[in-house]
Amino acid sequence: MTKVAPIDQRKADHIKINLEKDVRSALTTGLENYHFTHEALPELDLEAVDTSLSLFGKQLAAPILISSMTGGTSDAETINLRLAEAAQEMKVAMGVGSQRAALEHPEQAKTFQVRRVAPDILLFANLGAVQLNYGYGIDQCRRAVEMIEADALIFHFNPLQEAVQDAGDTNFAGLAKKIEEICKKLEVPVVAKEVGWGISERTAKILADCGVQAIDVAGAGGTSWSQVEMYRAPDEFTRELAATFVGWGIPTADSILNVRKAAPEMTIFASGGLKDGLDIAKCIALGASLGGMAGQFLKAAAISTKSAIQMMKLTKRQIEVTMFACGVGTLEELKVGKLVVEK
Numbered sequence: 243m244t245k246v247a248p249i250d251q252r253k254a255d256h257i258k259i260n261l262e263k264d265v266r267s268a269l270t271t272g273l274e275n276y277h278f279t280h281e282a283l284p285e286l287d288l289e290a291v292d293t294s295l296s297l298f299g300k301q302l303a304a305p306i307l308i309s310s311m312t313g314g315t316s317d318a319e320t321i322n323l324r325l326a327e328a329a330q331e332m333k334v335a336m337g338v339g340s341q342r343a344a345l346e347h348p349e350q351a352k353t354f355q356v357r358r359v360a361p362d363i364l365l366f367a368n369l370g371a372v373q374l375n376y377g378y379g380i381d382q383c384r385r386a387v388e389m390i391e392a393d394a395l396i397f398h399f400n401p402l403q404e405a406v407q408d409a410g411d412t413n414f415a416g417l418a419k420k421i422e423e424i425c426k427k428l429e430v431p432v433v434a435k436e437v438g439w440g441i442s443e444r445t446a447k448i449l450a451d452c453g454v455q456a457i458d459v460a461g462a463g464g465t466s467w468s469q470v471e472m473y474r475a476p477d478e479f480t481r482e483l484a485a486t487f488v489g490w491g492i493p494t495a496d497s498i499l500n501v502r503k504a505a506p507e508m509t510i511f512a513s514g515g516l517k518d519g520l521d522i523a524k525c526i527a528l529g530a531s532l533g534g535m536a537g538q539f540l541k542a543a544a545i546s547t548k549s550a551i552q553m554m555k556l557t558k559r560q561i562e563v564t565m566f567a568c569g570v571g572t573l574e575e576l577k578v579g580k581l582v583v584e585k
């Protein structure tokens with residue numbers, strides 16, 4: 243058997259567990275409490291509905307983000323390339339998974355390098371923020387961005403995931419100052435992102451003060467990383483510890499409102515449990531600029547590029563039909579908020 247480095251094994255486990263096990267949070271996104279007002283006379287041509295936007299200097303055909311997922315192994319490379327081909331075809335945004343493995347093993351860089359098939363997409367690099375407490379600094383951030391010719395760097399914040407895994411990196415003390423430093427020095431925008439437990443008002447305010455240019459709330463209601471870690475646990479103690487948190491976190495809808503309240507000017511990406519274009523449209527109406535999906539796109543890309551494109555086409559059409567049936571022709575109009583009523 244070939245010897246696999248621990249970080250590669252972890253990446254392989256993540257994909258396998260996400261594809262084969264039920265790793266959903268016990269919470270829901272909260273989006274089910276919101277409804278659009280239907281307009282029987284939209285006074286619009288469906289084909290004139292415009293879902294395009296521009297963000298960080300790139301033009302997108304729809305407010306869709308393929309959330310940061312993978313890289314580091316040859317299976318992960320296949321998934322990244324399929325997702326990137328689909329993103330290029332559909333003109334949507336994409337993030338790669340944590341690039342730590344490739345910084346430590348440069349021969350793995352190619353598993354993250356998707357520009358060869360997606361020269362034009364809005365592309366996000368990805369690193370764990372906590373690594374700034376474990377030896378990383380501006381050099382590693384620059385190398386992650388340059389490695390994939392990214393338009394921006396996403397720092398993921400995953401304290402609970404680190405805390406419930408065996409030998410996780412759990413020193414999150416004093417990180418805000420280091421993030422602020424990177425935001426000042428890095429040549430591209432910095433985005434802060436959770437991984438499925440959402441963002442509180444307090445955290446949003448701290449991140450805004452650090453100078454991040456967008457927050458991806460990655461709220462509760464979808465993939466639960468404590469459940470993923472539960473399936474990876476090497477012993478009963480770790481398994482029980484992880485299982486405790488299946489119902490933890492701030493639902494995605496609440497997280498969007500938290501960020502809006504704490505940092506009204508902040509660009510918001512919504513993710514965590516979004517299942518279709520209608521959910522994305524609800525997030526836009528609540529104040530987000532993009533809606534991201536991870537688990538859903540992973541399942542499609544595990545089949546083929548064609549499946550990933552099909553899923554993106556369906557997601558885009560769901561957004562268009564939602565806007566049409568609400569009587570709005572642009573994303574800006576969808577953001578007015580009057581369209582959303584709480585039950």
Ligand SMILES: Cc1cc2nc3c(=O)[nH]c(=O)nc-3n(C[C@H](O)[C@H](O)[C@H](O)COP(=O)(O)O)c2cc1C
Nearest residue numbers: 309310311339340398437460464465514515536537
């Ligand atoms: C297989 C897999 C790997 C992931 N790896 C990363 C990662 O490396 N960095 C990151 O910021 N988020 C990572 N995530 C988290 C997602 O980007 C997302 O925040 C989370 O899964 C919630 O979205 P979902 O409910 O649509 O799956 C990963 C998700 C999946 C499914």
